Amino acid sequence: MYDAIIIGARCAGSPTAMLLAQKGYSVLVLDRDSFPSDTVSTHIIKYPGVNQLEKWGLLDDVVATDCPPLRQVRSHNGDFLLSGTAPPKDGISMIAPRRTELDRILVKAAVEAGAEVREEFVVRNLLTEGERVVGIEGQPKGGESVTERARLVISADGKNPLVARTVDTPTYGEHAPTAFYYYSYWPDLSNMGLEFHWRHHQFVLSIPTNDGLTCLVAGRPMEYYREFSSDVKRNYHETIAIAPELADSIGKLHPVEPYRGMAVPHYFRRPYGPGWALVGDSGLCMDPLKGHGISDAFCDAELLAAAIDAGFSDRQPLEDALAEYERDRNARKAGYYDRNREASLMEGWDEPTILQLRAGLRDDRAEADRWAGTIAFSVDYDEFYSSRFVKDAMASAV
Ligand SMILES: Cc1cc2nc3c(=O)[nH]c(=O)nc-3n(C[C@H](O)[C@H](O)[C@H](O)COP(=O)(O)OP(=O)(O)OC[C@H]3O[C@@H](n4cnc5c(N)ncnc54)[C@H](O)[C@@H]3O)c2cc1C
Structure with missing residues (x-):
């Protein structure tokens, strides 16, 4: 017993x-x-999870597997690549073992x-x-x-x-799945870093991980699932094409593992x-x-x-x-x-207010870094979007 x-x-x-x-x-x-x-x-393990690993005395073991710290965050909403450096808190960064x-x-x-x-x-x-x-x-x-x-x-x-x-x-x-994600692992993309691409009904994410590999994720709302899964390779590449630099980089490469996907x-x-x-x-x-x-x-x-x-x-x-x-x-x-759940419908990512906010951040290095820190440390960006400094950034961008 x-x-x-x-x-x-x-x-x-x-x-x-x-x-x-x-x-x-x-x-x-x-x-x-x-x-x-x-x-x-x-x-991706964001700050709350990394913090737990540290508290349990396991973070050093995870970092020793040679998964790179993810400090540089780059994101593209169809306007420009916004870049920020997530400040490590107590030496801790996001990781993706x-x-x-x-x-x-x-x-x-x-x-x-x-x-x-x-x-x-x-x-x-x-x-x-x-x-x-x-x-x-x-x-x-x-x-x-x-x-x-x-x-x-x-x-x-x-x-x-x-x-x-x-x-x-x-x-x-309870709700049925709203989106699905397919991903695979690619060599020789280590210069790409952690990169998000948000478009109406399309999502691309690159995640540097162990062994010099990069996990490239293509996501779409459920209404595209049947068509996408009928030819995963073609549709995966078509989605990655919203990030031309990433698409070019993998153009002549082969993924080192099969494409895998799931809706949750x-x-x-x-x-x-x-x-x-x-x-x-x-x-x-x-x-x-x-x-x-x-x-x-x-x-x-x-x-x-x-x-x-x-x-x-x-x-x-x-x-x-x-x-x-x-x-x-x-x-x-x-x-x-x-x-x-609303965010996973993949709508509104190019709304004027979002684009304005991003423009405000681009011109302010310190705030862009705070934005990157929010992505690293919090899973709830809405807290961030409603914060005072975001409102200030948007006001200054008008
Ligand atoms: C496509 C995708 C991408 C994701 N990306 C991220 C991400 O970037 N970051 C993040 O934080 N989360 C991510 N998640 C979510 C994350 O994977 C889950 O939240 C997490 O794995 C949950 O852990 P768990 O231990 O509850 O379940 P699981 O990881 O599913 O583990 C369940 C275990 O139970 C075992 N099991 C099941 N049934 C039995 C049985 N009958 N007998 C014995 N063993 C059994 C299985 O073998 C398995 O080992 C992602 C999920 C998906 C689908």
């Missing part, structure tokens, strides 16, 4: 395991994948903290007694089916969680019930346009581990602590959840 069984060992599962194991709880983590391994996701590297480090940290991790183990069913989840049934690769029991089963298994498929997990704020739904799920809890994408999911999912998973892992500790150590009834976890998780997303 474990204190906690965690299904899924990536951004949400391993940190939750690490934090619980550090507090002395017995934790079993199960993942059908083995590590290191990739998953369908690009991998490959998930093969990041997730390997997270799993290792969970093991070092004392969690038992079983890779290549598929969880097939939950064990229940009445309404309460009391364990799991699953199978190691090539092995016999086994059952394991725990005080709490934590679902960190991504967007289609077993817990939500098995017990009643109320969902709210929007939802909140109530993240707890009798004998179970949700963390990461299993409990809250949003379009990845602004690169927040990894940071959110880290923050939620910390909130959930603290709530479980409060409940298990009798400082607070577990249900109350988990209800607080839900409130804190949702409070961090208040407002932003809807704004992110």
